[in-house]
Amino acid sequence: MHTVRRFSSFLLISGLLASSCAAHAQERDKAVLAWRGEQPVRAKHGMVVSVHHLASDAGLNILREGGNAVDSAVATAFALAVVHPIAGNLGGGGFLLLRTHDGKSTFIEFREKAPLAATETMYQDAKGNIIPDASTLGYRSIATPGSVAGLAYAERTYGKLGLKRVIAPAIKLASDGFALTAEEANELTESDLARFPESRSLFQRDGKFYRAGEVFKQPQLARTLERIAADPDDFYHGKMAQELVADLSKGGSLITRDDLAQYSVVERKPIIGEYRDYTIISAPPPSSGGIVLVSALNILERFDLAQMKDRSAPWIHFITEAFRRAYMDRAEYLGDPDFNRIPTAELISKDYAAAWSKSIEPDRASPSAALKRPAGFLPLAPSTAGTRQKESPDTTHLSVVDAEGNAVALTTTLNDSFGSHVTAGSLGFLLNDEMDDFTSKLGTPNMYGLIQGPANAIAPGKRPLSAMTPTIVLEDGKLRYVLGSPGGGRIITTVANIFLSATAGKLNIQEAVDAPRFHHQYLPDKLYLEPGVDSRVQDELRDMGHTLDLGDGHWSNGECIAIDPKTGELLAGHDHRSSYGSAAGY
Known part of the structure; x- marks a missing residue:
């Protein structure tokens, strides 16, 4: 059967690999500004759309091999953890919305959780002022990750092919590597990555930055994915959990083995x-x-x-x-x-x-300061x-529809670009900075400028409010x-x-x-x-x-x-x- 694929018009041909990132940005702006008249990609049987063509291809291949929308979405998400480190993740969390062809809908929630040692004022100094960067950068900004648990749960509960099959494309991408575009190579020069030795080593070759066209291999991540495919529970209760806690404790993270062991996926009504x-x-x-x-x-x-x-x-x-x-x-x-x-x-x-x-x-326009909520409908x-x-780029989303009409909308996040910028060195993946999505101080905005109330205050084991x-x-x-x-x-x-x-x-x-x-x-x-x-x-x-x-x-x-x-x-x-x-x- 014929595969229909459409990249951005300025994408990934060899002649562009050496182009400057400024040229990419100019081309991108032209494409976005010329939006009228653009035509969608068309297909009869199944469709995957994501922020990276290699991840979309992984999901499409799963569909063509008989997998359903959940199989495809899980394969695409794991592939994004390899090819899109700025947001694709093992060390974050997310949400998977599923509607099956028979009309049933469910919402799989694998949002990160605050560590059990977290406190409501942990990002304030003695005078009650917010400590700069404390909730957005480094080890203490990390919440207990949920992506591995959530994706494994979705595959086990609603997939057809099994975790080993759908994670295989991600393992191959991590092991064999993939050629970086100019934009991707530039992303990896992010200055805050250099503040953490494991991140600097993995993503920046200790200062010998990757160039466009070079192949980026991640053998440690490949091995971690192989271990997850064999036993995803090991990430939360076994040797992997022990290694993750050991890596993070070196920098003062609050994550413990109890945090990982007590993590749970929740299935909710949409x-x-x-x-x-x-x-x-x-x-x-x-x-x-x-x-x-x-x-x-x-x-x-x-x-x-x-x-x-x-x-x-x-x-x-x-x-x-x-x-x-x-x-x-x-x-x-x-x-x-x-x-x-x-x-x-x-x-x-x-x-x-x-x-x-x-x-x-x-x-x-209605001035926001003058808004008065209609009375009689809500509690005070x-x-x-x-x-x-x-505003910061961060999260990533993918959509899938299979031949039966099952549909998945899946959004995952590290929160900020590259999350906390901390890499679990022995395991090869970045951790989130999701603690910033809590209310660090009432009336004080988070990195997205969002004002949040006491319902979103930090508490042990609590999940932060999301906009996904x-x-x-x-x-x-x-x-x-x-x-x-x-x-x-x-x-x-x-x-x-x-x-x-x-x-x-x-x-x-x-x-x-x-x-x-x-x-x-x-x-x-x-x-x-x-x-x-x-x-x-x-x-x-x-x-x-x-x-x-x-x-x-x-x-x-x-x-x-x-x-x-x-x-x-x-x-x-x-x-x-x-x-x-x-x-x-x-």
Whole structure:
């Protein structure tokens, strides 16, 4: 059978390997800015889309060998742990959303957990001030990783081929190596990696940086993957657990063998909402993604976006106002459901959204400081305030649909780029800095500028609040979209941007993925715009009272699939913001 594959137009041909990263960035920007008219990859039987073409190929091969969507997703995720160290991971965590062809949905949660020795004020000094970088860099920023447990659980419970088969492509990639593009070689020069000897040795050859075209081999990681394939439980209860703790204890990590032994995967019910003719299936707490996404869409039901031009000032204004209100609720109510009572039903109720929508003016921005939550719907929430810090690339997402119609949206994360920057030397993989996703201090933003309340305070064994939003959408009860993205606090708005453009905006999935994004998260009171939004639209938004921030360039990386409702054909949108990803189908 014929394989259909599409790389970014500027991707991975030998003549580009020696190009500068600046040239890659310019080419990427051209591709993203020229989003209108872009066409999706098409396939009849199965489709995989991810941020790295080698990982997509691994997942596609599994589909062609008879594996289902879970087999393919697990194979792709393990391959990403090898070829995409900036975010693909063994030392992090994530969420897998599955909808089977018979209409059943489940959410597999393998989010990292705070160490048992963690305390609420561990990142504050004696005066109560935040210690710079303490929650984002180094050994004490590491939470107990869940990826190995989660992927092994998904394969054991819902896969067909078994862990040894689906992890084999990752082992081969780590052992044989793969040629680095200029962009990938440049990523490995990250200065904070050099602060940790094991990371400097593995990724930077002790200062002899890799160049474009060189083959990057990871024999220690290959051996670790072989051991996981033989017995994934060894990572948490056996010799691997002992080695991991020994490596991390050298730098003062709080992770102990008890932390690893007590780690557990949780299967939860997804958040389910309705938006016009669509059913939204998305991530429940400890992700804020599903609640915020459904809440924002509920607010927007009062406004006829289909009569507005996509990326016009009214389009951006109304969606922004919905984001503003949904993120206000996120800041004050959401956290780990095992530690808090989350008012989920109230937050995603249609009546509450209708009350919120009445406060939106058609031609005037609502100052965040003046927002007043509709009374009578939710319990009293504390007030928080703060300012924004930098946005950072981090997480990675993949989408899969198989020949039977099973669908997986899988998002994993190390949190920041390269996570904590700490490598478990004997095992060959990076660890997360997920502790920054907790509330280090009430009213103080995390690295994504997100304000978070007491529901997300640090506690032993607790899972931090996430913005990851793996999402599956149905139309008239049939599979229609598989969506997701990285992007820190901007993940939710990225998924909403793509969904609304593909539905109300009538864009194909490739155009929807590539279209310039916009983001508002309640505080700080700024509307962030990617390059590509028309200057006249910007002026109209300013006239409405929006404070625009144009300084962040491009963000996030949507890897999405649409299903043609008439023919059943699979249509994939690979984000042109990535220079080495692909959609691959057959």
